[in-house]
Amino acid sequence: MMVEIIERLLSGVASGVLELGEPSFWLPPQVSTVARSVDWLFYFILGVSIVFFLIIVVVMGIFLVKYRRREDRLDAEETPRHNLALEISWSVIPLALVVIIFFFGFKGFLDISTPPANAYEIYVEGQKWNWSFAYPNGYVDADLHVPVDRPVRLVMSSADVIHSLYVPAFRIKNDVVPGRYSHAWFEATEVGEYELFCAEYCGTSHSDMIAHVVVHPPGEFETWLEKASNFLETMTPVDAGRKLYSLRGCQQCHSVDGTAKVGPTLSGIFGHDVSLVGGQSIVVDENYLRRSLLEPAVDVVAGYEPVMPTYQGRLKDGEINAIIEYIKSLTDEEEGGP
Ligand code: HEC
Ligand SMILES: [Cu+2]
Incomplete structure (x- = not known):
C-alpha cells in the first residue's frame, strides 16, 4: 500500500518533470514555456514535504513506543543538554532547502511577470460573468484565440468587481481589477483547446x-x-446581434425565452411598456434600448438590482444597432436566441 503510493508519487514527479505536455497524476498538461519550471518547483516542495513528514512521523512513532510509561521507569533519566552536530544540521539543511525554494520561486516569478518585448497583445476584460478578448484590430471575442509558439501578453481590466484570469494548462493566474490594468503573458507550446477560468469568487454566476x-x-x-x-459585414443585423448577445455576456443575465434571470428577459419587450424603479413606466424603443446599454443605471427596471455593467466605449455603434435589431426580432411567440 505504502509502496504503491510512493511509486505513484515518484511516477507523478517523473512524468511532470520529464515529459512535456502530458498531464500527470497531479497536474494538467504543460502547454506553456513556463509550465515545466512551475511544476518542477511544485514537485520539489511536495517531495521535501513528504520526506520531512515521513522522518517526523516515523521518529515520533519510535519514540512513542520506546519511551512509553512503564512501571519500572517512572523517574526522568539523565539526558544530554545539547548536541552541536544535531543542532547545526537541523538549522543548515532546512536553511539550504528554503534558499533553494526561494531562488527558483523568485526566478520563476520574474519569468512569469516579464513578457518578451515582441509579444502579441490582447486586451482582456472581465465582467460579471464572462470574459471578452479584444484583438489588435478591434474585434472582440468571448474566447481567447492565440497563435502557437508566439509570446502573448494580456492587458487585463475589469468592468465591475475583482476577477482572476486562470489558465491551468499555462500555469498562469492573475487578478483582474476594476480601475487598473494588470498583466499576464504566456507562450503556448502546443496546438489545442484549453480551459480558462475565473479564480476569484465574483457573485452568483462566478462558476x-x-x-x-x-x-x-x-x-x-x-x-x-x-x-x-x-x-x-457578412451577417444580417439580427444574426450579428444574436452573436454579440452571446459573445458579450448578455446571456449570463438575460434570457430570450421569457424567464427572468439576474436581469429581465429581452423577449417581447420591444414596443411594450416597462415599469421602472420609482414608479413611472416607459415604452421600449430604440432610444431606450441604446440607453439601457450605455447608461444602464439611468432607467432601472422595477424588481431588479442595478447590476448591469455599462457598455459605453465597449460596443461600437454598428454593434449596438445589431443588438437592437436582434432584441426587436425577439417576439413572445418565437424563440430566436442561442
Ligand atoms: C451582470 C448582469 C447583466 C449583464 C451582463 C447584462 N445585463 Fe442587461 N440588465 C441587467 C439587469 C439586472 C437589468 C435590469 C436593471 C436595469 O434596468 O438596469 C438589465 C436591463 C437591461 C435592459 C432593459 C430591459 C427592460 O426590460 O427594460 C436591456 C435592453 C438590457 N439589459 C440589455 C442587455 C444587453 C444587450 C446585454 C449584453 C450586451 C446586457 N444587457 C448585459 C443585467 C445585465
Ligand atoms: Cu469572475
Missing part, C-alpha cells in the same frame, strides 16, 4: 465564468481573426 483558449497552428490564427472580425 459559469469559463472561456476557452484556442491555440491555432502556425498561420491559421491570422485567417481565423480576419474571418471572425468581418461578422458585422
Whole structure:
C-alpha cells in the first residue's frame, strides 16, 4: 500500500518533470514555456514535504513506543543538554532547502511577470460573468484565440468587481481589477483547446465564468481573426446581434425565452411598456434600448438590482444597432436566441 503510493508519487514527479505536455497524476498538461519550471518547483516542495513528514512521523512513532510509561521507569533519566552536530544540521539543511525554494520561486516569478518585448497583445476584460478578448484590430471575442509558439501578453481590466484570469494548462493566474490594468503573458507550446477560468469568487454566476483558449497552428490564427472580425459585414443585423448577445455576456443575465434571470428577459419587450424603479413606466424603443446599454443605471427596471455593467466605449455603434435589431426580432411567440 505504502509502496504503491510512493511509486505513484515518484511516477507523478517523473512524468511532470520529464515529459512535456502530458498531464500527470497531479497536474494538467504543460502547454506553456513556463509550465515545466512551475511544476518542477511544485514537485520539489511536495517531495521535501513528504520526506520531512515521513522522518517526523516515523521518529515520533519510535519514540512513542520506546519511551512509553512503564512501571519500572517512572523517574526522568539523565539526558544530554545539547548536541552541536544535531543542532547545526537541523538549522543548515532546512536553511539550504528554503534558499533553494526561494531562488527558483523568485526566478520563476520574474519569468512569469516579464513578457518578451515582441509579444502579441490582447486586451482582456472581465465582467460579471464572462470574459471578452479584444484583438489588435478591434474585434472582440468571448474566447481567447492565440497563435502557437508566439509570446502573448494580456492587458487585463475589469468592468465591475475583482476577477482572476486562470489558465491551468499555462500555469498562469492573475487578478483582474476594476480601475487598473494588470498583466499576464504566456507562450503556448502546443496546438489545442484549453480551459480558462475565473479564480476569484465574483457573485452568483462566478462558476459559469469559463472561456476557452484556442491555440491555432502556425498561420491559421491570422485567417481565423480576419474571418471572425468581418461578422458585422457578412451577417444580417439580427444574426450579428444574436452573436454579440452571446459573445458579450448578455446571456449570463438575460434570457430570450421569457424567464427572468439576474436581469429581465429581452423577449417581447420591444414596443411594450416597462415599469421602472420609482414608479413611472416607459415604452421600449430604440432610444431606450441604446440607453439601457450605455447608461444602464439611468432607467432601472422595477424588481431588479442595478447590476448591469455599462457598455459605453465597449460596443461600437454598428454593434449596438445589431443588438437592437436582434432584441426587436425577439417576439413572445418565437424563440430566436442561442
Ligand atoms: C451582470 C448582469 C447583466 C449583464 C451582463 C447584462 N445585463 Fe442587461 N440588465 C441587467 C439587469 C439586472 C437589468 C435590469 C436593471 C436595469 O434596468 O438596469 C438589465 C436591463 C437591461 C435592459 C432593459 C430591459 C427592460 O426590460 O427594460 C436591456 C435592453 C438590457 N439589459 C440589455 C442587455 C444587453 C444587450 C446585454 C449584453 C450586451 C446586457 N444587457 C448585459 C443585467 C445585465
Ligand atoms: Cu469572475
